[in-house]
Amino acid sequence: MRADWTSFIAEDARALTASEIRDLLKVAERPEVISFAGGVPDATLFPLSEFRAVYAELMADEAAGRSALQYSISEGLPDLRSWIADDMAGDGAKRSIDNILITNGAQQGLDLLARLLLSPGTQLIVEKPSYLGAMQAFACRSPAYVGVGMDAEGPLLAEMEAAFQGGARLAYLQPDFQNPTGLRYSLQRRRDVLALAQRYGALLIEDAAYCKLSYDGAALPSLLALDGEGADSADAGTVIQLGTFSKTLVPAMRIGWLTAPRPLIDRMVLMMQASNLHVSTVNQAVALRAAKKAFPGHLGTVRRVYRAKRDAMVSALTDFMPGNVTFTRPEGGMYVWLTLPEGFDARALLEQALEAEKVAFVPGQAFFCDKSGTNTCRLSFSAGSPERIRDGIERLANLIRRVHNQVGEAA
Incomplete structure (x- = not known):
């Protein structure tokens, strides 16, 4: 008789689920993808x-x-x-x-x-x-x-x-x-x-x-x-x-x-x-x-480089995103939070972004304990260059416009 291995797993361990971010990183590592998914440091800054x-x-x-x-x-x-x-x-x-x-x-x-x-x-x-x-x-x-x-x-x-x-x-x-x-x-x-x-x-x-x-x-x-x-x-x-x-x-x-x-x-x-x-x-x-x-010289370099990346993302979002999309303007850290119009499904948008625009981000619902926030996204600016960040945001903004127009036509 072959053992049913799943029956041995403790109840506490059964509560664990896969990280959407970890799964996304596997896709985002492809060179053709502009990734705003993983909150990873810029490896070129490692001392x-x-x-x-x-x-x-x-x-x-x-x-x-x-x-x-x-x-x-x-x-x-x-x-x-x-x-x-x-x-x-x-x-x-x-x-x-x-x-x-x-x-x-x-x-x-x-x-x-x-x-x-x-x-x-x-x-x-x-x-x-x-x-x-x-x-x-x-x-x-x-x-x-x-x-x-x-x-x-x-x-x-x-x-x-x-x-x-x-x-x-x-x-x-x-x-x-x-x-x-x-x-x-x-x-x-x-x-x-x-x-x-x-x-x-x-x-x-x-x-x-x-x-x-x-x-x-x-x-x-x-x-x-x-x-x-x-x-x-x-x-x-x-x-x-x-x-x-x-x-x-x-x-x-x-x-x-x-x-x-x-x-x-x-x-x-x-x-x-x-x-x-x-x-x-x-x-x-x-x-x-x-x-x-x-420290503190290295930390000063990290702050200077990340500030430029943050500025590039906020500037691109300001220039390209439709007016019905809102976003945070962080004073530090690695992330910008995007809120899409009501009715948008960020998970579905991600599938289209990867397929049509080769852009990755993290759907925001995973960050809510009550599984709300279906129309939100996390964008990380730490790993990409300012030029690549701007390119990726423009691609994403164009996709959001297309999806929004399709929804409007269907209605």
């Missing part, structure tokens, strides 16, 4: 010379090299955590290295938090729309999503308070250049959201993956920094923050971190020990040395 030097220096130092190739502590290398703590302090968030856990990218931090804080049916507040990768990480715990709408300044406070009044005590938020919309919370909205969470005794998970990619406007304090104002203990607080080198240095190192009160860190250290023991020691050592060499 190769610094990494060559770092690897050579590390392995030339016998003691350091042998240490980097050995097992390490689950919390992460103390020197790396110290660098991260100093960097956060420069942005106004004062935390000890004891409040920092190194993770295998920020995505592992999301997985750890899901396993630590969520049980089936736990109410979890998420933005509408929200980061698809986070909802995938949370899905295996079967939370009860409570979607909160957004305006240009951040989450709608009335909806957030209603969620807290309904019993929710946990929220996942992206205050800086949100994936997928590119929006950034205003300073007042940050203060108001934090005040609401503190009033109801709730926890906020702040995803700060894009906070360093600011191109316009004044720097704004993170929720973590605001949470520390007047606090008398770093082991108390309302905000858990996720950070990463993937968007600012290189993604392949898979170096992320999680900042939380020590009691939560202690629990997650035990979870790390039961899963992957610790993040690659050599990757941590290399990332630390590369960050010391590359």
Whole structure:
């Protein structure tokens, strides 16, 4: 008798579904396709010379090299955590290295938090729309999503308070250049959201993956920094923050971190020990040395190049898109959010865009916990050249016009 392998799959694992973005990347990698799909960094910006030097220096130092190739502590290398703590302090968030856990990218931090804080049916507040990768990480715990709408300044406070009044005590938020919309919370909205969470005794998970990619406007304090104002203990607080080198240095190192009160860190250290023991020691050592060499000069280059790409996309959208299509004008990050006329199906549009125009994007519905947003799209500007971005937007705009005219004729 042959085993039915599917019957062995646990209920939690059955909740996992394929990422539309990952599937799209397979198609978008074809050279003839202009892709606005994957939110991947521009590989031409990776600081190769610094990494060559770092690897050579590390392995030339016998003691350091042998240490980097050995097992390490689950919390992460103390020197790396110290660098991260100093960097956060420069942005106004004062935390000890004891409040920092190194993770295998920020995505592992999301997985750890899901396993630590969520049980089936736990109410979890998420933005509408929200980061698809986070909802995938949370899905295996079967939370009860409570979607909160957004305006240009951040989450709608009335909806957030209603969620807290309904019993929710946990929220996942992206205050800086949100994936997928590119929006950034205003300073007042940050203060108001934090005040609401503190009033109801709730926890906020702040995803700060894009906070360093600011191109316009004044720097704004993170929720973590605001949470520390007047606090008398770093082991108390309302905000858990996720950070990463993937968007600012290189993604392949898979170096992320999680900042939380020590009691939560202690629990997650035990979870790390039961899963992957610790993040690659050599990757941590290399990332630390590369960050010391590359920042802030490298970050300045990244911001300058991405600002030009952002400008190219916004300019092309302004020049080519029909008047009944709206879009965000992000001050940072990697994304522009497109809203099509009512009645448009972005999934169907994508099929036509790939076939007729060789253009790829991500349909927006995947980013909504309630599967709304069928007429929305996420466009990423990070990987393409300004010239290719403009070409792709013109092709997409022409297609939208054709589809809109066909719908009008059919009506």
